[in-house]
Amino acid sequence: MNRRYWFVIVFLFAGVVACKKEVIDSYFIGFQKPAYFPEPTYRFENNPVTKDGFELGRKLFYDNLLSSNNTISCGSCHIQTSAFTHHGHKTSHGIFDQLGIRNSPSIANIAWGKSFMWDGGVPDLDLQPIAPITSPVEMGDTMANVLRKLQNHQQYPALFKKAFGSDNISTANFLKALSQFMVMCISNNSKYDSVMRNEASFTADEAEGYTIFKQKCNDCHKEPLFTDESFRSNGLTLNAANDLGRYFITLNESDKFKFKVPSLRNLEYTTPYMHDGRIYTLEGVLNHYQTGIEPRQNLDPLLLQDPVRAGIRFLPEEKTKLIQFLNTLNDRYLLTNKMLSEQ
Protein backbone atom coordinates (compact mmCIF):
# COMPACT_ATOMS: atom_id res chain seq x y z
CA MET A 1 0.00 0.00 0.00
CA ASN A 2 1.44 3.20 -1.09
CA ARG A 3 1.20 6.25 1.10
CA ARG A 4 -0.59 8.35 -1.47
CA TYR A 5 -3.40 5.85 -1.72
CA TRP A 6 -3.78 5.93 2.02
CA PHE A 7 -4.29 9.65 1.95
CA VAL A 8 -6.86 9.32 -0.79
CA ILE A 9 -8.72 6.79 1.29
CA VAL A 10 -8.59 8.93 4.39
CA PHE A 11 -9.92 11.95 2.51
CA LEU A 12 -12.67 9.89 0.96
CA PHE A 13 -13.46 8.55 4.41
CA ALA A 14 -13.59 12.00 5.92
CA GLY A 15 -15.58 13.37 3.03
CA VAL A 16 -18.30 10.82 2.74
CA VAL A 17 -18.51 9.38 6.21
CA ALA A 18 -21.78 11.06 7.08
CA CYS A 19 -23.78 10.44 3.95
CA LYS A 20 -22.73 7.40 1.94
CA LYS A 21 -21.94 4.30 3.92
CA GLU A 22 -21.89 1.86 1.00
CA VAL A 23 -19.08 3.81 -0.62
CA ILE A 24 -16.80 3.40 2.40
CA ASP A 25 -17.32 -0.33 2.52
CA SER A 26 -15.77 -0.79 -0.85
CA TYR A 27 -12.63 1.08 0.24
CA PHE A 28 -11.57 -1.27 3.01
CA ILE A 29 -8.61 -3.04 1.48
CA GLY A 30 -7.67 -5.38 4.31
CA PHE A 31 -4.09 -6.29 5.06
CA GLN A 32 -1.56 -5.26 2.43
CA LYS A 33 2.13 -5.96 2.80
CA PRO A 34 4.33 -2.97 1.96
CA ALA A 35 6.42 -4.02 -1.06
CA TYR A 36 9.82 -3.73 0.68
CA PHE A 37 8.68 -5.55 3.86
CA PRO A 38 9.31 -9.28 4.29
CA GLU A 39 6.39 -11.72 4.28
CA PRO A 40 4.34 -11.37 7.49
CA THR A 41 4.49 -14.19 10.02
CA TYR A 42 0.81 -13.97 10.95
CA ARG A 43 -1.15 -16.85 9.40
CA PHE A 44 -3.74 -14.86 7.46
CA GLU A 45 -5.09 -18.05 5.90
CA ASN A 46 -6.56 -18.91 9.32
CA ASN A 47 -7.99 -15.45 9.87
CA PRO A 48 -8.44 -13.27 6.78
CA VAL A 49 -8.92 -9.62 7.69
CA THR A 50 -12.38 -8.36 6.82
CA LYS A 51 -13.88 -4.95 7.39
CA ASP A 52 -16.39 -6.29 9.92
CA GLY A 53 -13.76 -8.35 11.73
CA PHE A 54 -11.34 -5.44 11.84
CA GLU A 55 -13.94 -2.99 13.14
CA LEU A 56 -15.07 -5.47 15.77
CA GLY A 57 -11.45 -6.01 16.80
CA ARG A 58 -10.95 -2.24 17.04
CA LYS A 59 -14.03 -1.86 19.24
CA LEU A 60 -12.80 -4.67 21.50
CA PHE A 61 -9.28 -3.24 21.64
CA TYR A 62 -10.59 0.04 23.03
CA ASP A 63 -13.25 -1.45 25.31
CA ASN A 64 -12.71 -1.26 29.08
CA LEU A 65 -15.09 -4.14 29.42
CA LEU A 66 -12.11 -6.43 28.87
CA SER A 67 -10.90 -5.76 32.44
CA SER A 68 -12.32 -6.96 35.73
CA ASN A 69 -13.68 -3.59 36.89
CA ASN A 70 -14.24 -2.19 33.40
CA THR A 71 -11.52 0.47 33.69
CA ILE A 72 -8.67 -0.78 31.50
CA SER A 73 -8.68 -1.53 27.79
CA CYS A 74 -5.91 -2.85 25.55
CA GLY A 75 -5.63 0.72 24.34
CA SER A 76 -4.90 1.94 27.90
CA CYS A 77 -1.32 0.67 27.71
CA HIS A 78 -1.03 0.60 23.91
CA ILE A 79 -1.93 4.21 23.13
CA GLN A 80 -2.11 5.17 19.48
CA THR A 81 -0.60 8.63 20.02
CA SER A 82 2.38 6.90 21.64
CA ALA A 83 2.72 4.51 18.71
CA PHE A 84 0.75 1.94 20.70
CA THR A 85 2.95 2.01 23.81
CA HIS A 86 2.37 3.44 27.27
CA HIS A 87 4.07 6.81 26.98
CA GLY A 88 5.88 8.03 30.05
CA HIS A 89 5.44 4.81 31.95
CA LYS A 90 8.54 2.81 32.72
CA THR A 91 6.43 -0.27 33.28
CA SER A 92 2.80 -0.81 32.43
CA HIS A 93 0.22 0.68 34.75
CA GLY A 94 -2.66 -1.74 35.15
CA ILE A 95 -5.77 -2.39 37.14
CA PHE A 96 -6.08 -0.96 40.68
CA ASP A 97 -3.00 1.18 39.97
CA GLN A 98 -0.70 -1.79 39.90
CA LEU A 99 2.57 -1.78 38.01
CA GLY A 100 3.95 -4.61 35.95
CA ILE A 101 7.65 -5.31 35.64
CA ARG A 102 8.05 -4.49 31.95
CA ASN A 103 7.61 -1.60 29.55
CA SER A 104 4.54 -1.91 27.38
CA PRO A 105 5.77 -2.87 23.88
CA SER A 106 4.39 -1.38 20.67
CA ILE A 107 1.95 -3.37 18.60
CA ALA A 108 3.02 -1.63 15.37
CA ASN A 109 3.96 -4.15 12.66
CA ILE A 110 2.91 -7.01 14.93
CA ALA A 111 1.90 -9.05 11.86
CA TRP A 112 5.65 -9.63 11.42
CA GLY A 113 6.21 -10.70 15.03
CA LYS A 114 7.67 -14.17 15.46
CA SER A 115 6.82 -14.25 19.15
CA PHE A 116 5.24 -11.83 21.58
CA MET A 117 6.20 -10.25 24.90
CA TRP A 118 9.71 -9.14 25.84
CA ASP A 119 10.51 -12.76 26.62
CA GLY A 120 8.74 -14.31 23.62
CA GLY A 121 6.55 -16.38 25.93
CA VAL A 122 3.63 -16.36 23.50
CA PRO A 123 4.34 -17.78 20.04
CA ASP A 124 1.00 -16.96 18.42
CA LEU A 125 -0.67 -13.53 18.17
CA ASP A 126 -4.10 -15.13 18.56
CA LEU A 127 -3.10 -16.34 22.04
CA GLN A 128 -1.44 -13.12 23.13
CA PRO A 129 -4.43 -11.14 24.50
CA ILE A 130 -5.17 -13.87 27.07
CA ALA A 131 -2.03 -12.88 28.96
CA PRO A 132 -2.83 -9.20 29.71
CA ILE A 133 -6.55 -9.86 30.19
CA THR A 134 -5.90 -12.48 32.87
CA SER A 135 -2.81 -10.89 34.42
CA PRO A 136 -3.65 -9.71 37.94
CA VAL A 137 -1.57 -6.57 37.43
CA GLU A 138 -2.86 -5.69 33.97
CA MET A 139 -6.57 -6.25 33.28
CA GLY A 140 -7.22 -8.74 36.08
CA ASP A 141 -10.20 -10.54 34.62
CA THR A 142 -10.92 -14.10 33.54
CA MET A 143 -11.52 -14.89 29.90
CA ALA A 144 -14.76 -16.65 30.78
CA ASN A 145 -16.03 -13.49 32.44
CA VAL A 146 -14.99 -11.28 29.54
CA LEU A 147 -16.77 -13.57 27.07
CA ARG A 148 -19.85 -13.54 29.32
CA LYS A 149 -19.86 -9.73 29.43
CA LEU A 150 -19.57 -9.58 25.65
CA GLN A 151 -22.32 -12.16 25.17
CA ASN A 152 -24.65 -10.15 27.39
CA HIS A 153 -23.74 -6.86 25.74
CA GLN A 154 -26.31 -5.02 23.63
CA GLN A 155 -24.11 -4.73 20.54
CA TYR A 156 -21.43 -7.40 20.54
CA PRO A 157 -23.45 -10.53 19.65
CA ALA A 158 -24.71 -8.81 16.49
CA LEU A 159 -21.22 -7.55 15.65
CA PHE A 160 -19.77 -11.06 16.02
CA LYS A 161 -22.55 -12.38 13.83
CA LYS A 162 -21.67 -9.82 11.18
CA ALA A 163 -17.96 -10.60 11.35
CA PHE A 164 -17.95 -14.37 11.87
CA GLY A 165 -21.46 -15.55 11.06
CA SER A 166 -22.40 -16.49 14.61
CA ASP A 167 -23.65 -14.42 17.53
CA ASN A 168 -22.41 -17.09 19.89
CA ILE A 169 -19.14 -15.45 20.97
CA SER A 170 -16.43 -18.08 20.96
CA THR A 171 -12.92 -17.82 22.34
CA ALA A 172 -11.47 -18.22 18.85
CA ASN A 173 -13.61 -15.51 17.25
CA PHE A 174 -12.95 -13.09 20.11
CA LEU A 175 -9.20 -13.52 19.79
CA LYS A 176 -9.26 -13.48 16.00
CA ALA A 177 -11.16 -10.20 15.97
CA LEU A 178 -8.49 -8.62 18.18
CA SER A 179 -5.80 -10.00 15.87
CA GLN A 180 -7.56 -8.51 12.85
CA PHE A 181 -7.27 -5.08 14.40
CA MET A 182 -3.70 -5.50 15.60
CA VAL A 183 -2.26 -6.77 12.31
CA MET A 184 -3.61 -3.65 10.61
CA CYS A 185 -1.47 -1.43 12.86
CA ILE A 186 1.22 -1.13 10.23
CA SER A 187 3.94 1.46 10.56
CA ASN A 188 5.28 2.20 7.09
CA ASN A 189 4.82 5.91 6.68
CA SER A 190 7.95 7.38 8.22
CA LYS A 191 10.42 9.46 6.25
CA TYR A 192 12.59 6.31 6.01
CA ASP A 193 9.70 4.58 4.27
CA SER A 194 9.26 7.48 1.86
CA VAL A 195 12.95 7.21 1.02
CA MET A 196 12.60 3.47 0.48
CA ARG A 197 9.74 4.19 -1.92
CA ASN A 198 11.82 6.84 -3.72
CA GLU A 199 9.34 9.54 -2.71
CA ALA A 200 11.82 11.51 -0.59
CA SER A 201 15.51 11.60 0.17
CA PHE A 202 17.57 11.77 3.34
CA THR A 203 19.44 14.95 4.26
CA ALA A 204 23.22 14.61 4.17
CA ASP A 205 23.35 14.05 7.94
CA GLU A 206 20.51 11.52 7.88
CA ALA A 207 22.24 9.66 5.06
CA GLU A 208 25.47 9.53 7.06
CA GLY A 209 23.47 8.42 10.08
CA TYR A 210 21.96 5.65 7.95
CA THR A 211 25.45 4.48 7.00
CA ILE A 212 26.47 4.42 10.67
CA PHE A 213 23.26 2.60 11.50
CA LYS A 214 23.99 -0.09 8.93
CA GLN A 215 27.49 -0.53 10.32
CA LYS A 216 26.68 -0.55 14.02
CA CYS A 217 22.99 -1.31 14.65
CA ASN A 218 21.46 -3.20 11.76
CA ASP A 219 22.71 -6.64 12.84
CA CYS A 220 20.04 -6.72 15.55
CA HIS A 221 17.68 -3.90 14.58
CA LYS A 222 17.32 -5.21 11.07
CA GLU A 223 15.55 -2.96 8.58
CA PRO A 224 12.86 -2.44 7.42
CA LEU A 225 11.19 -3.66 10.66
CA PHE A 226 14.21 -2.61 12.71
CA THR A 227 14.25 -5.79 14.72
CA ASP A 228 15.39 -9.29 13.88
CA GLU A 229 12.97 -10.65 16.53
CA SER A 230 15.84 -12.40 18.33
CA PHE A 231 16.52 -12.47 22.06
CA ARG A 232 19.74 -10.89 23.23
CA SER A 233 21.44 -9.60 26.33
CA ASN A 234 22.51 -6.02 25.74
CA GLY A 235 24.48 -5.55 28.92
CA LEU A 236 21.86 -3.99 31.19
CA THR A 237 22.32 -4.55 34.90
CA LEU A 238 19.79 -6.83 36.59
CA ASN A 239 16.83 -4.75 37.75
CA ALA A 240 15.06 -4.77 41.10
CA ALA A 241 12.48 -7.22 39.76
CA ASN A 242 15.33 -9.71 39.14
CA ASP A 243 13.96 -10.05 35.63
CA LEU A 244 15.87 -12.79 33.80
CA GLY A 245 13.83 -12.32 30.61
CA ARG A 246 13.77 -15.18 28.14
CA TYR A 247 15.12 -17.56 30.81
CA PHE A 248 11.75 -17.49 32.57
CA ILE A 249 10.27 -19.08 29.46
CA THR A 250 12.92 -21.58 28.40
CA LEU A 251 14.82 -22.26 31.65
CA ASN A 252 17.96 -22.44 29.51
CA GLU A 253 21.03 -20.90 31.19
CA SER A 254 21.97 -19.44 27.82
CA ASP A 255 18.78 -17.35 27.84
CA LYS A 256 19.42 -15.56 31.13
CA PHE A 257 19.22 -11.73 30.81
CA LYS A 258 17.99 -11.95 27.22
CA PHE A 259 15.07 -9.89 25.93
CA LYS A 260 13.48 -9.45 22.54
CA VAL A 261 15.20 -6.90 20.31
CA PRO A 262 12.61 -4.09 20.00
CA SER A 263 11.92 -2.19 16.79
CA LEU A 264 13.47 1.25 16.47
CA ARG A 265 10.48 2.65 14.67
CA ASN A 266 8.67 5.55 16.38
CA LEU A 267 11.31 6.15 19.05
CA GLU A 268 10.17 9.76 19.41
CA TYR A 269 6.81 8.61 20.73
CA THR A 270 7.79 5.53 22.69
CA THR A 271 10.13 6.71 25.40
CA PRO A 272 11.18 5.38 27.89
CA TYR A 273 13.33 2.63 26.44
CA MET A 274 14.49 -0.90 27.30
CA HIS A 275 12.41 -3.75 28.73
CA ASP A 276 11.90 -1.91 31.99
CA GLY A 277 11.88 1.64 30.63
CA ARG A 278 15.02 2.55 32.52
CA ILE A 279 16.45 4.93 29.88
CA TYR A 280 14.54 8.08 28.93
CA THR A 281 16.46 9.51 25.98
CA LEU A 282 18.06 8.28 22.78
CA GLU A 283 21.35 9.84 23.88
CA GLY A 284 21.05 7.78 27.03
CA VAL A 285 20.57 4.63 24.97
CA LEU A 286 23.63 5.35 22.84
CA ASN A 287 25.63 6.15 25.98
CA HIS A 288 24.58 2.79 27.38
CA TYR A 289 25.91 1.01 24.30
CA GLN A 290 29.11 3.06 24.38
CA THR A 291 30.05 2.96 28.05
CA GLY A 292 27.30 1.32 30.08
CA ILE A 293 27.61 -2.31 29.06
CA GLU A 294 27.93 -4.62 32.00
CA PRO A 295 29.94 -7.64 30.87
CA ARG A 296 27.95 -10.53 32.24
CA GLN A 297 26.76 -14.02 31.37
CA ASN A 298 25.28 -14.27 27.85
CA LEU A 299 26.27 -10.74 26.81
CA ASP A 300 25.65 -10.59 23.09
CA PRO A 301 28.88 -11.34 21.16
CA LEU A 302 28.20 -8.37 18.88
CA LEU A 303 28.91 -6.15 21.88
CA LEU A 304 32.29 -7.81 22.41
CA GLN A 305 33.87 -6.95 19.09
CA ASP A 306 35.87 -4.04 20.45
CA PRO A 307 39.12 -5.51 21.85
CA VAL A 308 39.44 -2.76 24.45
CA ARG A 309 36.00 -2.44 25.99
CA ALA A 310 32.59 -4.08 25.65
CA GLY A 311 30.12 -1.98 23.71
CA ILE A 312 29.87 0.09 20.55
CA ARG A 313 32.07 3.12 19.96
CA PHE A 314 30.53 6.29 18.57
CA LEU A 315 32.25 9.61 17.90
CA PRO A 316 30.16 12.53 19.20
CA GLU A 317 29.20 13.63 15.67
CA GLU A 318 28.33 10.03 14.79
CA LYS A 319 25.84 9.99 17.63
CA THR A 320 24.23 13.19 16.38
CA LYS A 321 23.91 11.85 12.86
CA LEU A 322 22.71 8.47 14.01
CA ILE A 323 19.97 10.14 16.05
CA GLN A 324 19.02 12.21 13.01
CA PHE A 325 18.62 8.99 11.07
CA LEU A 326 16.67 7.33 13.88
CA ASN A 327 14.28 10.27 13.82
CA THR A 328 13.43 9.43 10.21
CA LEU A 329 11.79 6.26 11.60
CA ASN A 330 9.04 8.27 13.30
CA ASP A 331 5.73 7.58 11.63
CA ARG A 332 3.31 10.34 12.52
CA TYR A 333 0.65 8.91 10.25
CA LEU A 334 0.43 5.82 12.49
CA LEU A 335 -0.40 8.14 15.39
CA THR A 336 -3.13 10.01 13.56
CA ASN A 337 -4.64 7.36 11.28
CA LYS A 338 -8.33 7.52 12.21
CA MET A 339 -8.84 4.00 10.99
CA LEU A 340 -6.82 2.80 14.00
CA SER A 341 -8.38 5.17 16.55
CA GLU A 342 -11.06 4.60 19.12
CA GLN A 343 -14.29 5.52 17.32
Place this chain on the structure above:
Amino acid sequence: MKKIFIPAIAVVCIMTACKKDNNMPSEYDSSKKAALSIEFDNVAGASDLALTTGSYTNPTGETFNVTKLKYYISNFKLTNTNGMEYVVPQDSCYFLIDESDEDTHEPVVRIPEGEYKSLTFTIGVDSLRNTKDISQRTGVLDPTGAGADMYWSWNSGYIFFKMEGQSAASAMGDYQYHIGLYGGMSTATINNVKTITIDLTSRGTPKVKSTKSTNVHLMVDILKMFNGTSNFSIAARPMVMVDPFSATIADNYTKMFSHDHTEN
Protein backbone atom coordinates in the same frame (compact mmCIF):
# COMPACT_ATOMS: atom_id res chain seq x y z
CA MET B 1 4.35 -36.31 -0.83
CA LYS B 2 0.62 -36.02 -1.33
CA LYS B 3 0.74 -38.47 -4.22
CA ILE B 4 2.43 -41.11 -2.12
CA PHE B 5 0.27 -40.38 0.87
CA ILE B 6 -3.12 -41.03 -0.69
CA PRO B 7 -2.27 -44.51 -2.05
CA ALA B 8 -0.63 -45.25 1.31
CA ILE B 9 -3.84 -44.38 3.12
CA ALA B 10 -5.85 -46.40 0.65
CA VAL B 11 -3.62 -49.43 1.17
CA VAL B 12 -3.87 -49.12 4.92
CA CYS B 13 -7.65 -48.83 4.69
CA ILE B 14 -7.92 -51.88 2.48
CA MET B 15 -5.64 -53.83 4.80
CA THR B 16 -7.63 -52.86 7.84
CA ALA B 17 -10.84 -53.71 6.09
CA CYS B 18 -9.83 -57.11 4.66
CA LYS B 19 -7.27 -58.56 6.94
CA LYS B 20 -9.12 -60.39 9.68
CA ASP B 21 -7.21 -60.90 12.87
CA ASN B 22 -6.08 -64.47 12.53
CA ASN B 23 -6.04 -65.34 16.18
CA MET B 24 -8.88 -63.15 17.38
CA PRO B 25 -11.81 -65.33 18.42
CA SER B 26 -14.53 -65.15 15.81
CA GLU B 27 -17.00 -63.61 18.27
CA TYR B 28 -15.30 -60.25 17.62
CA ASP B 29 -15.98 -58.25 14.51
CA SER B 30 -13.13 -55.77 14.21
CA SER B 31 -15.09 -53.71 11.71
CA LYS B 32 -17.52 -52.85 14.51
CA LYS B 33 -16.72 -50.18 17.08
CA ALA B 34 -17.59 -50.57 20.72
CA ALA B 35 -17.33 -48.39 23.80
CA LEU B 36 -14.53 -48.76 26.27
CA SER B 37 -14.47 -46.63 29.37
CA ILE B 38 -11.22 -46.04 31.18
CA GLU B 39 -11.61 -45.04 34.78
CA PHE B 40 -9.01 -42.92 36.53
CA ASP B 41 -9.52 -43.66 40.19
CA ASN B 42 -7.38 -41.25 42.22
CA VAL B 43 -6.09 -42.75 45.45
CA ALA B 44 -3.40 -42.04 48.03
CA GLY B 45 -1.69 -45.34 48.77
CA ALA B 46 -4.37 -47.64 50.15
CA SER B 47 -6.92 -44.87 50.74
CA ASP B 48 -9.40 -43.39 48.35
CA LEU B 49 -8.59 -39.77 47.73
CA ALA B 50 -10.90 -37.34 49.51
CA LEU B 51 -10.34 -33.74 48.50
CA THR B 52 -9.55 -31.36 51.37
CA THR B 53 -10.81 -33.63 54.16
CA GLY B 54 -8.41 -36.55 53.70
CA SER B 55 -5.01 -36.46 55.39
CA TYR B 56 -2.19 -38.46 53.82
CA THR B 57 1.44 -39.16 54.52
CA ASN B 58 4.03 -39.14 51.75
CA PRO B 59 7.08 -41.44 51.62
CA THR B 60 9.18 -38.79 53.41
CA GLY B 61 6.71 -38.86 56.31
CA GLU B 62 5.13 -35.48 55.66
CA THR B 63 1.38 -35.17 56.13
CA PHE B 64 -0.65 -33.23 53.62
CA ASN B 65 -4.08 -32.86 52.13
CA VAL B 66 -5.11 -32.32 48.53
CA THR B 67 -7.39 -29.42 47.64
CA LYS B 68 -7.02 -29.69 43.88
CA LEU B 69 -6.01 -32.49 41.52
CA LYS B 70 -6.39 -32.10 37.77
CA TYR B 71 -4.51 -33.61 34.86
CA TYR B 72 -4.83 -34.07 31.13
CA ILE B 73 -4.94 -37.54 29.61
CA SER B 74 -4.77 -37.72 25.84
CA ASN B 75 -3.90 -39.75 22.76
CA PHE B 76 -5.18 -43.19 23.72
CA LYS B 77 -3.78 -46.11 21.76
CA LEU B 78 -4.86 -49.69 22.37
CA THR B 79 -3.02 -52.82 21.30
CA ASN B 80 -5.02 -55.99 20.86
CA THR B 81 -3.87 -59.45 21.77
CA ASN B 82 -2.65 -59.94 18.19
CA GLY B 83 -0.44 -56.92 18.49
CA MET B 84 -2.52 -54.68 16.26
CA GLU B 85 -2.70 -51.10 17.40
CA TYR B 86 -5.73 -48.87 17.34
CA VAL B 87 -5.14 -45.14 17.73
CA VAL B 88 -8.23 -43.27 18.93
CA PRO B 89 -8.78 -40.28 16.58
CA GLN B 90 -6.89 -37.43 18.15
CA ASP B 91 -9.59 -34.79 17.93
CA SER B 92 -11.82 -36.80 20.24
CA CYS B 93 -9.02 -37.83 22.55
CA TYR B 94 -8.27 -35.09 25.07
CA PHE B 95 -9.60 -35.50 28.57
CA LEU B 96 -9.20 -33.44 31.70
CA ILE B 97 -9.48 -35.54 34.82
CA ASP B 98 -10.63 -33.35 37.69
CA GLU B 99 -10.92 -34.98 41.10
CA SER B 100 -13.62 -32.49 42.08
CA ASP B 101 -15.84 -33.46 39.15
CA GLU B 102 -16.83 -37.11 39.06
CA ASP B 103 -18.14 -36.81 35.52
CA THR B 104 -14.57 -36.45 34.29
CA HIS B 105 -13.15 -39.60 35.87
CA GLU B 106 -14.15 -42.05 33.20
CA PRO B 107 -13.29 -41.10 29.62
CA VAL B 108 -15.06 -43.23 27.04
CA VAL B 109 -13.49 -44.09 23.70
CA ARG B 110 -14.83 -46.09 20.78
CA ILE B 111 -12.54 -48.80 19.51
CA PRO B 112 -12.85 -51.89 17.28
CA GLU B 113 -14.19 -55.03 18.94
CA GLY B 114 -11.49 -57.31 20.28
CA GLU B 115 -9.38 -58.28 23.25
CA TYR B 116 -6.75 -55.79 24.27
CA LYS B 117 -3.46 -56.42 25.97
CA SER B 118 -2.16 -52.90 26.55
CA LEU B 119 -3.19 -49.29 26.82
CA THR B 120 -0.96 -46.36 25.87
CA PHE B 121 -1.73 -42.72 26.64
CA THR B 122 -0.15 -39.33 27.14
CA ILE B 123 -0.19 -37.61 30.49
CA GLY B 124 -0.60 -34.02 29.38
CA VAL B 125 -1.13 -32.51 25.95
CA ASP B 126 1.14 -33.42 23.04
CA SER B 127 3.54 -30.77 21.74
CA LEU B 128 1.75 -30.30 18.44
CA ARG B 129 -1.58 -29.43 20.08
CA ASN B 130 0.26 -26.92 22.26
CA THR B 131 1.06 -24.96 19.11
CA LYS B 132 -2.27 -25.31 17.28
CA ASP B 133 -4.46 -22.50 16.05
CA ILE B 134 -6.92 -21.25 18.66
CA SER B 135 -9.84 -22.62 16.62
CA GLN B 136 -8.52 -26.13 17.24
CA ARG B 137 -8.43 -25.74 20.99
CA THR B 138 -11.97 -26.47 21.97
CA GLY B 139 -13.62 -28.33 24.86
CA VAL B 140 -11.17 -29.13 27.65
CA LEU B 141 -8.42 -27.52 25.57
CA ASP B 142 -10.12 -24.11 25.41
CA PRO B 143 -7.52 -21.97 27.18
CA THR B 144 -10.21 -19.52 28.16
CA GLY B 145 -12.94 -22.01 29.06
CA ALA B 146 -12.66 -25.51 30.49
CA GLY B 147 -8.88 -25.38 30.19
CA ALA B 148 -8.42 -21.89 31.64
CA ASP B 149 -7.09 -23.25 34.91
CA MET B 150 -4.70 -25.51 33.00
CA TYR B 151 -3.02 -23.02 30.69
CA TRP B 152 -0.13 -20.60 31.12
CA SER B 153 -0.99 -17.48 29.16
CA TRP B 154 2.40 -15.81 29.73
CA ASN B 155 4.43 -18.87 28.72
CA SER B 156 1.91 -20.21 26.28
CA GLY B 157 1.25 -23.87 26.91
CA TYR B 158 -0.93 -26.27 28.83
CA ILE B 159 -0.39 -27.26 32.43
CA PHE B 160 -0.43 -31.03 32.20
CA PHE B 161 -0.78 -31.83 35.86
CA LYS B 162 -1.89 -29.73 38.78
CA MET B 163 -1.92 -30.74 42.43
CA GLU B 164 -2.36 -28.32 45.31
CA GLY B 165 -3.01 -28.64 49.00
CA GLN B 166 -1.92 -27.85 52.50
CA SER B 167 0.95 -29.28 54.47
CA ALA B 168 2.61 -28.30 57.72
CA ALA B 169 5.86 -29.43 56.10
CA SER B 170 5.77 -26.40 53.82
CA ALA B 171 7.07 -23.13 55.22
CA MET B 172 4.19 -21.43 53.45
CA GLY B 173 1.65 -23.88 54.84
CA ASP B 174 0.66 -25.08 51.40
CA TYR B 175 2.12 -26.60 48.26
CA GLN B 176 1.47 -26.17 44.55
CA TYR B 177 2.67 -28.37 41.73
CA HIS B 178 1.81 -27.09 38.26
CA ILE B 179 3.66 -29.24 35.74
CA GLY B 180 3.75 -28.36 32.05
CA LEU B 181 6.31 -27.46 29.31
CA TYR B 182 6.00 -29.17 25.98
CA GLY B 183 9.48 -28.71 24.56
CA GLY B 184 9.17 -25.18 23.20
CA MET B 185 8.22 -23.69 19.87
CA SER B 186 11.35 -21.90 18.65
CA THR B 187 13.75 -22.67 21.48
CA ALA B 188 14.03 -26.13 23.03
CA THR B 189 12.78 -26.29 26.59
CA ILE B 190 12.15 -29.12 29.01
CA ASN B 191 9.67 -31.56 27.52
CA ASN B 192 7.39 -32.96 30.19
CA VAL B 193 4.96 -34.64 27.78
CA LYS B 194 4.92 -38.22 29.05
CA THR B 195 3.49 -41.23 27.28
CA ILE B 196 3.08 -44.47 29.18
CA THR B 197 1.92 -47.97 28.33
CA ILE B 198 0.04 -50.11 30.82
CA ASP B 199 -0.25 -53.89 30.60
CA LEU B 200 -3.88 -55.01 30.70
CA THR B 201 -3.40 -58.79 30.71
CA SER B 202 -2.50 -59.58 34.31
CA ARG B 203 -5.53 -57.92 35.94
CA GLY B 204 -8.22 -58.85 33.44
CA THR B 205 -7.93 -58.50 29.67
CA PRO B 206 -10.65 -56.21 28.38
CA LYS B 207 -13.00 -57.96 25.97
CA VAL B 208 -14.58 -55.21 23.95
CA LYS B 209 -17.83 -55.96 22.15
CA SER B 210 -20.51 -53.71 20.78
CA THR B 211 -23.18 -55.67 22.64
CA LYS B 212 -21.87 -54.67 26.07
CA SER B 213 -19.80 -52.08 27.84
CA THR B 214 -16.33 -52.66 29.15
CA ASN B 215 -14.51 -50.69 31.80
CA VAL B 216 -10.80 -50.62 32.48
CA HIS B 217 -10.26 -49.47 36.03
CA LEU B 218 -6.96 -47.71 36.66
CA MET B 219 -5.65 -46.70 40.05
CA VAL B 220 -3.81 -43.39 40.18
CA ASP B 221 -1.72 -43.25 43.32
CA ILE B 222 -0.81 -39.65 44.09
CA LEU B 223 1.77 -40.72 46.67
CA LYS B 224 3.95 -41.77 43.72
CA MET B 225 4.19 -38.08 42.89
CA PHE B 226 6.75 -37.90 45.65
CA ASN B 227 8.78 -41.01 44.90
CA GLY B 228 7.86 -42.58 41.57
CA THR B 229 11.45 -42.44 40.39
CA SER B 230 13.10 -39.94 42.77
CA ASN B 231 12.18 -39.04 46.28
CA PHE B 232 11.46 -35.42 47.18
CA SER B 233 9.86 -33.67 50.11
CA ILE B 234 7.23 -30.98 50.30
CA ALA B 235 9.53 -29.11 52.70
CA ALA B 236 12.24 -28.86 50.06
CA ARG B 237 9.93 -28.26 47.10
CA PRO B 238 6.64 -26.68 48.20
CA MET B 239 6.10 -24.94 44.86
CA VAL B 240 7.13 -26.23 41.45
CA MET B 241 5.83 -24.64 38.26
CA VAL B 242 8.05 -23.50 35.36
CA ASP B 243 11.11 -24.90 37.04
CA PRO B 244 13.81 -27.42 36.05
CA PHE B 245 12.61 -29.62 38.93
CA SER B 246 9.31 -30.09 37.10
CA ALA B 247 11.05 -32.81 35.04
CA THR B 248 11.56 -34.89 38.21
CA ILE B 249 7.91 -34.61 39.21
CA ALA B 250 6.81 -35.49 35.66
CA ASP B 251 9.02 -38.59 35.79
CA ASN B 252 7.52 -39.47 39.16
CA TYR B 253 3.93 -39.16 38.07
CA THR B 254 4.39 -41.56 35.19
CA LYS B 255 4.50 -44.24 37.94
CA MET B 256 1.13 -43.31 39.42
CA PHE B 257 -0.97 -45.31 36.99
CA SER B 258 -1.69 -49.02 37.37
CA HIS B 259 -4.35 -51.39 36.09
CA ASP B 260 -6.48 -52.63 38.97
CA HIS B 261 -9.21 -54.62 37.25
CA THR B 262 -11.48 -54.81 34.23
CA GLU B 263 -15.25 -54.94 34.25
CA ASN B 264 -16.07 -57.00 31.20
